[in-house]
Amino acid sequence: MHIALELEIPSDVRYIERVVEIVAKQCAQFSYPQHQTSLNIPVALSEALSNAILRGNGDRTNAYVQVKVDVTQDRLILEVLDEGLGFNFEECLQDPREPDNLEREDGRGLFLMTQLMDRIERFSNQGNVVRMTLKRHD
Amino acid sequence: MSFAIKKQGEIVVVDVEGQLIVGNRQELKQRVLDELEKGERKFLVDFSQTGYIDSSGLGVLVSLSKKIREQGGELRLANLNDDLKTLFELTKLDTLFQISDTRERALETF
16 A cells, blocks of 8 residues: 655745645554654655755745655655756765864755655756655664 | 743743744744843753754754854753754764753753
8 A cells, every 4th residue: 555645835934844744644654663753754854845945946936846745664755846956966965064064054954864864866857856765664 | 833931040941842943943043142132141942842853943053052152151952852862963963062861950050
């Protein structure tokens, strides 16, 4: 069995919490471990959504962000699509644990996505897509 | 999600209720900076009622800690659950902040 859903939200950070709640609830239905539904999924998805809203769509106030969710007993796939031009994930990724970065206010979002998800892919498909895969870790 | 701020002795205690994320981090920042402006120097953020924190929430804590230190004060943290401890360890922010298991213990350390 798998559950698939698609959500579309206005490009506004106020919608992030609600989307995270919906996705975490779907995974809880499959009895994913608590640390995955309360840490990995909420934080990684929040990061992807805020990147899509603030950086991808940026000043396009009429833009939307789409979220595709596909969850099975064994893995979760999340795709976050914005209307921006995309970015080079590897080039933008930095290590916030480096002494020079530790006291920076920004620069932890992509790093956290890589730490909390098993796989991150970025590609273009009528917009900029970030796909995140999380395997169930009991 | 909201923030409750109260004084315990000379320490400003901030309870983060719900998430600390991109949508509300500015509110936390402004409320703490207002207290700093009024002359407060000792701050404790209590996470016992907190869900999750994203990178911008972590960033605000780092930024506030720096500003408070520049004014000769201190920002300490208490009551991180296992998920939040993991988050601080992943980012090595556990090395930047003084973190206590309980509010009482944190209040004693000032």
